[in-house]
Amino acid sequence: MEKKNISRRSFLKIFGAGSVTAVATLAGCKGGNKAGVQAAEEYKNQVEPPIGKMTYRENPKTKEKVSVLGYGMMRLPTKVNNSDEFDQEMINKQIDYAIEHGMNYFDTSPVYCQGKSERCTGIALHRHKRSEYFVATKLSNFNRDYWAADKAKEMYHNSMKELQVEYLDYYLLHAVGGSMEEFKGRYVDNGMMDYLLKEREAGRIRNLGFSFHGKQKVFDEVIALHDKYHWDFVQIELNYLDWDYANEISNNNVDASYLYAELYKRGIPAVIMEPLLGGRLANLPQYLAAELKSHAPERSVASWAFRYAGTPEGVLTVLSGMTYMEHLKDNLLSYCPLVPLSDDEMRYLDKEIAQKIVGLENIPCNDCKYCMPCPYGIDIPAIFVHYNKCKNEGSLPMGVGDAEYRKHRRQYLISLDRVVPRNRQPDHCIGCHQCEPHCPQSIRITRELHKISDMIESLKRDPLGERTV
Structure with a gap:
């Protein structure tokens, strides 16, 4: 399948824009006082999202209903006077609010938030009934020391310990895409894939998949293993900029249109990361933000990107790292319920907004912090x-x-x-x-x-x- 194999018309057909009913939905994590004040100011007149209106999608394997908005536990709130200490009380409060409003998918990793995300997530979620949430985490064995089977297994079991659970709803091979040699070294040659398949068979892993960052050739080879491994889901980057321009922005990235199509034709649910490109699609240049506001004054700039990512019927959930309560509420407003983008809105984002963003020629940093910590302290x-x-x-x-x-x-x-x-x-x-x-x-x-x-x-x-x- 060529890069542009899915035309805009096919895209709309697959996504079902206009036909989906509204009732159908690495180290780092530093926050700052200033950012919190700015968030509060931006959303000072924010409307409270309704309870009982969340849109859900059905997991085709388990038939369980998953909220279209998922909580990415990658950018957790920190203490006001100490950006290295995470604010567990606020984390608890935000997760309580999320669950109250129907959110039930929570995504974390052993390497998020300086290695503290799983523990913070586990403390917050353990206060709720296990049936109220799905938890996703990852085998983040980037370091070669953790390619060894005993180390990789230790990371896997420690995740359940930190999350205070006896099984994982969704488990991912983290950041597949560098090379097949790396994929085999991290998961195949050490016997970890065989081990994880047995864990899935035993029920300690309910859904097994991978997150993708990297080369199309690697994606093609790993997705071709579906007949062998039966991937239950795959996590990809999808937003209105990456749909057609990911490869143009960075030669090693793959357009979301290609990734989504490959999953869709195999019936593999897509979990979406970076719907805002690390905040870039929420913090647009003022003239672009004003343009979006002129089309929908009642909606935030970010809501356009969230509706875009949530519209495809093959999407199971859209992850958002929500540091502040204001962000959580705004995202809930986009999905309680989800109002799919119309054909005109889709074309507008693609032809008007995305092309203008590409023309800015920015450094394509998503603020994911996978590059951190720098051994020389550079932020x-x-x-x-x-x-x-x-x-x-x-x-x-x-x-x-x-x-x-x-x-x-x-x-x-x-x-x-x-x-x-x-x-x-x-x-x-x-x-x-x-x-x-x-x-x-x-x-x-x-x-x-x-x-x-x-x-x-x-x-x-x-x-x-x-x-x-």
Whole structure:
């Protein structure tokens, strides 16, 4: 199947836009006070989502009803005065609110939130009846030390211990896609696939699948193993930018249209990650956000992306990492119930908005933090997010020809120091490249950090903008 094999017309047919009824739905995780204040301000007039209106999808294997909105436990709230300490009380509160409003799918990993996500998730969920939720976690054996069978099994069993459960509803091979040699080393040659298949047969794993980041060739080979392994679900990145432009943004990424079609024709449910591309589709340039608002003033910018990701009938659930209660409520409003996108709305996102975003040529960082921690302390995602934000707002200092160079220069340098401590800025990168193999977007991280570092050095030496940055 070629990259563009699914046309927009086929896409609408598969998705069923306009025909689906409304009643049918890696290390890091640092939060900040400032972000919380901004979230509260943005949603200060937010309407309370209704109870009892969640849209569900049926798992074709178990026939269980899964909420179309799933909770990604990757960006958990932290204490106000300590961004390294997670706020368990708030985590409990948000999970209680989510379950009250019909959400029942919770996704975590041993490596999320500095290795603390599973424990925090387990504490919060254990306070509820086991029948009220489905929990998903992953075999995140990226480190070669954990390719050994005993280490991989230890990680698997520790997940159940941390989550305080006797079985896992959904278990994933984490971040498949680098190479088949890696896939075989992590799961096949060490006997882990045989072990996990037996665990599924015994009922300790109810659904077995994998999450995908990487090369199409690897995806094709792993999905071809469906006859052997009988994948119960697959987690893919899908949003209105990645549908047709993932490969254009990053050569090693695969368009969501291709991934979804391959799963759909095999009847494999898709679990969706990155519906907002790490927040990029919620924090659009002001002119694009205003354009979306003009079409639907009552809806948030983020809701467009969530409705897009939730519309396909082959999607089981859409994961969202919701750090703040305001985000949780807004996402619930998109799925309580889900109102599928119309044909016109689909074309609008594809032809008007997505193409304009591609034209921005930002660093395609989703703030997933898989590149972290950097051995030299660099806050890679924060640096990239700050750069993209300034570029989108048109406040990136451009040197010669920039009428507001002095203003933009001062804003950039001051705001960077506020967002990223000086000892964690790009000039500390020594070019070890340890981060790059972990990036799902295949960003040449070292190159981008050095480019930004050179730009910062030029700004510091050129207060008058006499040279082009």
